[in-house]
Amino acid sequence: MGQTLRLGRVAGIPVGVHWSVLVIMALLVQGLATSVLPTSAAGQPAWAYWTMAVAAAVLFLVSLLAHELAHALVARRYGIRVQRVTLWLLGGVAELTDEAPHARADLFVAAAGPLTSVLAGAAFAGSAVVTTVAGAPAVLTAALIWLALINGVLAIFNLLPGAPLDGGRVLRAVLWRVRGDRDRASLAAARAGHGLGLVLVMAGLAEVLFTGRLRGLWMALVGWFLVSAATAEEAGARYRSMLGQVPVREVMNPYPLSGNPEQSVGDFARTVASRAHHRAFPLRDWYGRPAGVVRLADVARVPADARERTPLSQVATQPDQVPVVSASRPAAEIAPALARYGLVLVVEDDLLVGVVSEADMVRATELAGHS
Template sequence: MFSSSLPLGRFAGIGVRAHWSVAIVLALLSWMLAAEVLPAAAPGHQAVAYWATAIVTAVCFLASLLAHELMHAVRARRYGMTVKSITLWMLGGMTELDGNPPSPKADLWIALSGPLVSLAIGGAGYGGAVLAAGHLPALIVTGLSWLGLTNLLLGVFNLLPGAPLDGGRVLRALVWKRTRDRARAAAVAAKTGQVLGGLLIALGFAEVLLLGSLGGLWLGLVGWFLIGAAQMDVNAGLMREQLGGITVRDIMDPHPPVAPGWWTVAAFVEQAAGQARKRVFPVTSFDGRPEGVVSLRELARLTAQQRLVTRVSDAGHPARHIARPGDRVLDLLSTGGLRSADDLVLVVEHGTLAGTVGLDDITRALELAALGGRNVPA
């Protein structure tokens, strides 16, 4: 979803990226402020003054979004979680954490910290605007008060009790504490997230139809996003539960046919490749060290002449995925997993090849898990 995002730098040691849709938000907010909000509240200035104030205000707004996310991230790190990254996008920010919060209390405070920052910035901005009215230029006061009100709104909206909003995570933490069942709590939060999404869409439609205001489209978009994200929460939770304890060892092929790297391609094709009933092979060196991966497709690209003089290790490619037998399959998937049937995960233990995991093995594990067995696969 966020593959096309631009790195903004590191804050508090956390990598921050911006999705391209942030540029649209920046442009829309600046335009709305410069063309409507500022001229209505502080008439009589030149266009350039409106635009300058508008752009500064919009940038400050994005900075306050970042502060919100950074607070989640810093709090999560304090509870011992690994923060992968923060991405700003059209509907706010997304802090990617590794794993689950260690306790309901951690879950609660990580979730609350973001909206609290928004409410604090909102209160300071709006309070500052009220105090500065009459002392500072009207343009600046208007920008400040807009920034304050928007942050207050953001803080309150984020506290609505449905996943993936922060309020949904608060709900999850509370249900978790009460039932001591994290998976059930997550399911409750995801369900309320879907209900909330449906309500927002209905409200958005009502706003468009009854009031003729296009702002309702935005509300509908947010609702639609909420429903999708809540469904993803449900699916991810299910998968986490089903795949929970399954390790790479459980799904790997412990005795894969191996392509000896020092053989010629011609010898490998003649003596081994045909009998193996596989398309992709781990390549090993003379002393058993894994060297890479080779597929029949790669071999087929060579001419008969080339096959006689090319070694198997030069025909394949370096291993892109290496795992240990004890690694969890979930972690394998979350680091991107395998994309192509022409690739293999090499499972390495004590420097030698312990097995391989192919795309089929992963798909099989997922499908067996979806079929419901917790003790799957054998």
């Protein structure tokens, strides 16, 4: 999940937001200002509703960020590397580079987010009691009550037992502990998430068809996301079960065609992109270090008359937004990053030595299945 706007770092972890957050912000503010707050605190001026709606929406995003940072910070406690935390349309995501070292760590990392949401909900509920006793404006109390409820709903929803929800991670940790097999536990959690997603899709579409309420589309969208993410997680679990500890260097393409960040888009299209049927290419600087990824879609967006004066660095995905792994790392562990980005850069002694695409992983698993 790429970050449109970087907000800075918390404990060294890059924090940012995706552009789709604007959508959820607009929906939240509109719903709060025109429906939720006027119903809960009637008789207030319109400006009060809109002002409080904006404040409540911002506080909700802050609580979402706290939820994801809790995952990230607990993960760091167990030596799991965190690439970044990003807020987006359907909530947030803490992107972890490594797998949990054991079931206990997996459980604590998964539970940290919902626990944070419960604590946030309790804090907002307590604040609502204080404002009521203090005689504060009713619209403020209404906003605090909404924040308490929405954080409670967030915690409950995330604890549903299906990956990639936190409840799915908890389920995986418990099964891992009981069965002693992380791969089987991951497969079970992913399949549960797939089933849960299908139920949400069907329930959302049924609500639209039988009641005419368009909010069902939102439920269907969430369900579709769960199905997609669970499918990727199931593929990752299968990679782990088939590849075991096979290192990335045995799966990667060691001779990838690459561009240079200072190279013009036009020159790259003629000398590199035209020589292969790939849709994404790594960039390396003059020292041989990874310098990002450029996709054909990025090249296509540059007007023809501007390609000779536009450097690849201007249109490419920047290095800190691209997964980079060591050649000695087990290939199965890069499956989540590969599912998200489609291409993983491989380094040795800080130099780019290869890339891994989804096609490379499929080929490796097919060979493993025949060995």
